[in-house]
Amino acid sequence: MRFLPVNIDALLVELETLEQVMALTDALQYKKDVWNINEIIPAARTVLVRYNSIIMDGNKLAQYIAQLDVSSGQLRAGELVTIPVSYNGEDLGFVAEYLGISVADVISRHTSNEYQVAFCGFAPGFAYMVAKDIQLNVPRRQSPRVRIPAGSVALAGEFSSVYPQASPGGWQLIGVTNVKVWNIYRDEPALFKPGTRVNFIDVSKTATKYSLPQSKKVTPPVEQQVQPQDIEILATGIQTLLQDNGRIGQAELGISESGAMDKAALHSANRILGNPTNEAVLEITQGGFKARINSAMLIAVTGASCEIKVTTISGESYFAHMYQPIQLEEGDIVHLGNVQYGVRSYVAVRGGLQIQPILASCSFDTLAQVGPNPLKVGQTLAIKNSQTFNALSLNETPVISYPCKDDVVELNIMFGPRTDWFTQQAIQQLTSQLWQVTPASNRIGLRLLGEIPLEREKQQELPSEGTCMGAIQIPANGQPVLFLNDHPLTGGYPVIAAVCNYHLDLAGQIPVNAKIKFNPIGVFKEFEGSHVNHV
Structure with a gap:
């Protein structure tokens, strides 16, 4: 085993085989509560472990994990799912030719094994x-x-899979199934979880009777439900989303955390109004939001700096302050102007918005397309009918200094887990040169541009492995991608370092054309207990 740093609250366990990964994943499930583990993300040859760093020390956790027996290579057997397949994939002929067998043999091998x-x-x-x-x-x-x-239905390397939704991909296609393996409105959206056993059958040779889990309750999308019309959306700007703290602990479904890009601003907006800090709010990118108020309410605006203009039903206009409660009356129109500093502003409503959670969160994940849909012009929102309220907080202030497009923003980073895949010159260049935020940046990540691309020392292909928020991934062109809230759960490019957790809110507020200076807080160093042989 190798124990590699990922972030202040995460480490990566590198193993020799997939069987060891499966065994370690299974063993860690029994230790999650005892060892204060928040999330386990297995991949081809690694297991990413996120833990509560306030309670658990990383070196101590590595020592505990090193004592586990991973020699069995077994994963607990889950329920059996049988998938009917029409073997007519575009790459079926190539697969047969590559393996030196017939198409019939490919189908036979795929259907005769569990x-x-x-x-x-x-x-x-x-x-x-x-x-x-x-x-x-x-x-x-x-x-x-x-x-x-x-x-x-597809093959790649040692794996087979079923694409749950239309997406780009590089796997070899051998067939198609009509079974819906992902449905966000089922109680259990994913048909497959780690441990699930799967049998593929050829529908051309078998009666179409197959095994699926019992039917789940279907919940209609939130926009189909009748609600009071307390707020009417008149303009959304570039993008207006519903966000809260996000979805922690959904890795087994292939879903990352998501949530508000600036959680400090989210929490401040709710504290100002006496709401629970995780109450869903509106996350507005670059201003331009406008809404008509159809009932009296109290709101607060935090995050990226912008003008807040209120126009009353009688035509009177005035400007309100950020980080203060704002009383709105029926007929008022509230408008957020262009952002001056930062990127994303947050609007909270006293009592909270009446939104149906999806997978225990009201956040919209732009990569996974999970959560209440982005707001549209003409859409209405309702306020919760709350009977009890907490006291207002009148002394909230911004936690970070919001940058503008001309600023150089310093972000602290930790090296790892794949720092040793890069040349010493590349490691120095990461922290010595400035990186410009490009227009291709979004909630998934900041795409950066530097004068000198980073070169790799190791050129071999990296098996997919878990990634964390803040990871600095280096694709083939050598220009970094800084993963943000909606990042993919696993990635196939090496991660040279990660932005420290306490600077993630700031990273999510850096505008296009601003520059980033990475500041390392230490050197790349494996955890104690690396290279222990337990096989």
């Missing part, structure tokens, strides 16, 4: 399945497809 889900990642509900002695190991396509239809 698969088991090792881990989920890439997209919500996307399961990496393995089978013993399957002999269907094929490479990914050299050029990924722009769009692969939902239900496509």
Whole structure:
């Protein structure tokens, strides 16, 4: 085992085989509460462990994990799901030719073995399945497809999977199924979880009777439900989303945390109004938001600095202050002007908005497309009918200094987990040169541009492994991508370092064209207990 740093509250355990990954994942499930582990993200050869760093020390946790027996290579067997497949995939002929067998042999091998889900990642509900002695190991396509239809059955490396929704991808397509493996409105959206056993059957040779979990209750989308019209949206600006603290602990479904990009601003907005700090708010990108108020209410605006203009029903206009409660009356129109500093502003309503959570959160994940949809012009929102209120907080102030496009923003970073994949010159360049935020940046990540791209020392392909918020991933072009709240759960490019947790709110408020200076708080160092042999 190797124990590599990921962030202040996370480490990466590197193992030799997928079987060891499965065994360690299973063993850690029994220790989560005892060892203060928040989340476990298994991948092809690694397990990313997020823990409560206030209670648990990283070196101590590594020592505990090093004592676990991972020699069994077994994952607890889950329920059996049988998937009917029409074997007509575009790459079926290539797979047969690559393996030196017939198309019929490919189908026979795929249907005569029981698969088991090792881990989920890439997209919500996307399961990496393995089978013993399957002999269907094929490479990914050299050029990924722009769009692969939902239900496509595919192979890549030692894995098989079913694409849960239409998406880009580079796996070899061998067939298609009509089974919906991901449905956000089921009680359990993902058909596959780690441990699930899967049998594929050829529908051309078998009666279409197959095993699926019992039907789940379907909940209609929030916009289909009748609600009071307390707030009417007149303009959304570039993007207006509902956000709260996000979805922690949904890794087994292939979903990252998401949530408000500036959690300090989220919490301040709610404290100002006496709400619970996790109450859902509006996250508005670059201002331009406008709404008509249809009932008296108290709101607060925090985060990125912008003008707040209120126009009353009689035509009188006035400007309100940020980080203070704002009383609005029926007929008022509130307008947030262009952002002057920062990127995202937050609007909270006293009592909270009446929003139906999806997977225990009201946040919208722009990558996974999970959560209440982005707001649209003409949409209405309702306020919760609350009977009890907490006291207002009148002394809230911004926690961070919001940057403008001409600023240089310093972000503290921790090296790891793949710092040793890069040349010493690249490691120095990461922290010595400035990195400009490009217009391709969004909630998924900041795409950065530097004068000198970063070069790798190790050129081999990195098996997909878990990533964390703040990870600085280096793709083939050598220009960093700084992962933010809606980042993919797993990634196939090496991560050279990660922005420290306490600077993530600031990272989420850096505007396009601003520059970033990375400030290392230490050197790359593995945790104690690395290289312990337990196989």
